[in-house]
Amino acid sequence: MINQEVSLQLAEDLGINQEGFERISKNIGRSPNLLELQIYSVMWSENVSYKSSFNWINSLPNKGENIISGARQSNAGVVDIGNGEYCVFKMGTHNHPSGIDPYQGAATCVGDVCRDVVSLGAKPLLVLSSLRFGEASLDRTKWLMDEVVKGVRDYSSVLYLENMGGEVCFNSCYDTNPIVNVMVAGVVPKDKILLNRKMIPGQLVLIAGNSTSAEGVYGQAESFTIPKGNPGIGSSLIDSILKLNDENAVVRIENLDMAGIVNAVASISVHAKTGVDIDLNQIPLNQSGLSIEQVLLSRTQERIVLVVDKEKQELVFDVFAKANIPCNKIGAIVEAKTIRFTEAEIVVAELNAHDLVMGYGAPQSNRKHHLIEKEVAIDFLENIPEPGNYWKVINKMVNIPNLIIKEFLQLNFEEKTNKSPSDAQIVTVNSNGKTLCFTVSGNSVYSFNNPNLGAQINIARAVRRIVCSGGKPLALNDCLNFGSPLEESVFSQFVETVKGISNASEFFDTPVVGGNVSFYNESSVLGKREAINPTPIIGMLGVIEPKTNHxxxxxxxxxxxxxxxxxxxxxxxxxxxxxxxxxxxxxxxxxxxxxxxxxxxxxxxxxxxxxxxxxxxxxxxxxxxxxxxxxxxxxxxxxxxxxxxxxxxxxxxxxxxxxxxxxxxxxxxxxxxxxxxxxxxxxxxxxxxxxxxxxxxxxxxxxxxxxxxxxxx
Missing domain, CATH: 3.90.650.10 (PurM-like C-terminal domain)
Known part of the structure; x- marks a missing residue:
């Protein structure tokens, strides 16, 4: 073990307080070295551990008659749609990357969510997006929107995903912080679902996809670079996974996203309830001079970690080789209680995975919040005179960007797909004619004015759209986009939103099977940071049965x-x-x-x-x-x-x-x-x-x- 002296001051510089530092030392039975402390710092961060939000989202209803895997149980939601098939769907967000590099931020969002879906054995079939931009007349807004839409479209087209549109809204609160939420859905036969397969010591851990670089290493603000997607590799990676799953060659797959290899290996360990050994020298790199921290925490795109049985390894290597996808053995599941990372046969970090993973041992924060009082209902018609000329009102209304965009997307959808358009987007998923419907719903104005009621309206609206399309609502994903949780007013909005989602999802029997929380969404106004409007986005799945009810x-x-x-x-x-x-x-x-x-x-x-x-x-x-x-x-x-x-x-x-x-x-x-x-x-x-x-x-x-x-x- 490499031992490096670390101090409480260093821990605090990395965002770990005295209580956390003492907890780490107690749990690993010694003082951590610098690398271990860096790993804890990232894994206990807001973006990875959901330390402010987990206890609240953990309260959301996630079980139901058709629910196979709900929120927090797998990388994506799994819903039984009948006829021996499951629908796997997931929402993700790349708000901050899209504000810096909108094309890559949006493209990699699609790729990330696709890998979460295929990690459960499902072939991604469609993508919907829910986008928020600033004042429509600003040149920056036009640039951001063009690049984001292009990023979603380009990545989706290479993967042959059906891009089913979605919703676009404008509000000045998003001037410097766009919201890019994406939902991807796929279908898998029941007997091919990659869920809860038994992991035991002796199984191998492999890495496949892009070689690792320093892109997107969380916590390195000075050298941080936006990860770049490669949809060609992404498509080949997905095809290879599906082939291997057909051969029952895979036990588990983890998408390498936030906190990279560390997060994936820790997740494998807690689900296997055993240890994992990783040899860092076996991880393929695409540049020299990378530090161990960069290798472990990189967010390089188009990568996965797989668990396979020893007797299947040659088949796995062969399938990836035929697709020109690098694949290396990097470790194994072992009889132990820790995850160990070695370099040149020297242990550089040894950690208890349970301490690192969200929902297991990662510490949670009890943020201050307060009840948001309901506004007294205002009769605006009492003080607002009725228009004298409705021609003028209509002419102005039809040029409001939020309403123009809605029409534009619907008209394009009708022309491009030659289908009969519905309130929800419709897709036939197999030769049996199974018809599913999806929608994304969000209204930040309602949520700003009353977060609890606004969240309920968003769910009710999604349910209504699916019903109007002839479908039965089954389940939902959510993306919860807010400002800083350190601000009591913002965190209070978040808490009330979660309460509203919980109430409405239970009322409509649409369990929450997955989702995402994105904090620190803020715009700069006269040199001050101002939070965006609370922006909960609901992505809902329904089934149309029989399909003649469409x-x-x-x-x-x-x-x-x-x-x-x-x-x-x-x-x-x-x-x-x-x-x-x-x-x-x-x-x-x-x-x-x-x-x-x-x-x-x-x-x-x-x-x-x-x-x-x-x-x-x-x-x-x-x-x-x-x-x-x-x-x-x-x-x-x-x-x-x-x-x-x-x-x-x-x-x-x-x-x-x-x-x-x-x-x-x-x-x-x-x-x-x-x-x-x-x-x-x-x-x-x-x-x-x-x-x-x-x-x-x-x-x-x-x-x-x-x-x-x-x-x-």
Missing amino acids: MSYIYRNKGDMIFLIGKSRNDISGSEYLCSIHKKCNVGVPYFNLDEEKAINNLVTKLIEKKLVCSAHSVEAGGLFFNLIESSMPLGLGFDVTSPAEIRADAFLFGESQGRIVVSVSMEKEDDFVDVMMESGVPFSALGHVTKGELRIDDISYGSVEEYKKEYQ
């Missing part, structure tokens, strides 16, 4: 009746309209009621199963007007609707009160539709009918849908 949001036929399920309300709280037209931003949350959401969802599911509706579309950002125009655009149809006398027109058109779905109904099915609605007891109203292309509201023409389409193209 429902689109587009209007099909002139003359079809348009109905609103749920109630119109005199409510403009938290809306794009309130912010953009009346300059009252970050105030209020729209009306929301969980019980009403569930009743409406159950009813719409019944209507779709009975084939009584031609389209179904959730009312969301921009309110009813944008819901109607989104359904009109794809086939060039329009609408003629009438507002109820008791609801002010701006609230009717642009309010964002929750629990509302717009459906279209053919004249032949109208009587049956009304019968089901009356029997249900759920509020509904007739809005009007589908036109040939004109947009009419309260007998006033607002042009043709073709004029609006030109604005977006």
Whole structure:
């Protein structure tokens, strides 16, 4: 063992306090050397140990009828989708790297999440992204967005992933700190899932993929470089893993991401409940002069660590060799209680893996937080005069970046995939026609105004989209993006958000099967660091069964009746309209009621199963007007609707009160539709009918849908 004198002062310089230093010494039975102290420093950091957040995310519901592996149990969530198959899906985030090198930050985010999915034996099939950028008019914002979108697209295309779009939003709080959240999903037969396979002494530990460099070594601020992806190697690596899994040649796979080899080996050790020996001289390097710390903690992309049985090693080497992927034996599982790293047969570090891994022995911090008092509901309509000219309001609203982008993505999705677009993105995953649906949902304005309620709305909105698409929601992943947890106000937002997610996910029976926490997301404002709005992103999985239940949001036929399920309300709280037209931003949350959401969802599911509706579309950002125009655009149809006398027109058109779905109904099915609605007891109203292309509201023409389409193209 290499012994180097270390002091408490050095430990504190590395972020380890006296209590932590004494704990390390006690657990390993001696004073740690410098390398060991550096390893503890990184493994106990916020990014790796989740020391501020773990106890809270550990409280999230993660079990359910279809859940095979929930949050904290594996590298990605595993959900039983029937017919002998599992869906594996995961969300990841590369916010900080994307703020420095947006192309590589976004590309490597896709690669990282893909390797987490394939580490469980599933072939990655699709990617969705949830992106946040600063003020839309800024040149920096345009550059960041172009590079991030290109990074996601380029990496996905090499892996033949179906890029299903997602959501893009703008807010000045992200001016210097973009949010790049990515969800990847794949499917694996039940008998091929790489989960909980028995690890025993004598099995070998291999490393495969890129040679190790100094990229992304966490904790080295002065020499830190953004890791760069190589989708060509990434694709070959994934193909090789899938071939080996078909041959039952792999026991376990760990993606080499944050804290690199140390984190992967520690994870293997705690799950095997035994020791691991690693020979650092066997790790292939792509540059000379690397320190041991850099080798162990590097975040070089396109790398994995595998556990294999001895008798399978030649098969493994052969498969990787044919793919021109370097693969080396670097160690073995041993009869011991520690992980040992050697160089030239000298032990340079020996550690207890249990002390290092999140959720096992890594220490947790009890951050200060407080209950966030609910705001007294404000009736904004009392003090805001009704617009005198709705033409002007609509012309301004259709040019709001957050609403333009939504239309642009939906139109592109329709044109490029030649599918019938739905509120959720639809994918058929095998020859049996198994149809899954996915969506990503986030609204940082709601979450800023009321973190608990905002989180619940994000989940309810994701559920509503899947229901409108004809699906049954099964499970969710989350990405929780916040400012510094050292700020009590920020950490209080985080705590309230987790409480909201827990409440809504349990209510809708959509367990949390995976996720990610990203702290220290801040922008510089006049030389001061200011936290972003709390930005929880929900990624949800659903299944459409039978596939004939698939429902689109587009209007099909002139003359079809348009109905609103749920109630119109005199409510403009938290809306794009309130912010953009009346300059009252970050105030209020729209009306929301969980019980009403569930009743409406159950009813719409019944209507779709009975084939009584031609389209179904959730009312969301921009309110009813944008819901109607989104359904009109794809086939060039329009609408003629009438507002109820008791609801002010701006609230009717642009309010964002929750629990509302717009459906279209053919004249032949109208009587049956009304019968089901009356029997249900759920509020509904007739809005009007589908036109040939004109947009009419309260007998006033607002042009043709073709004029609006030109604005977006």
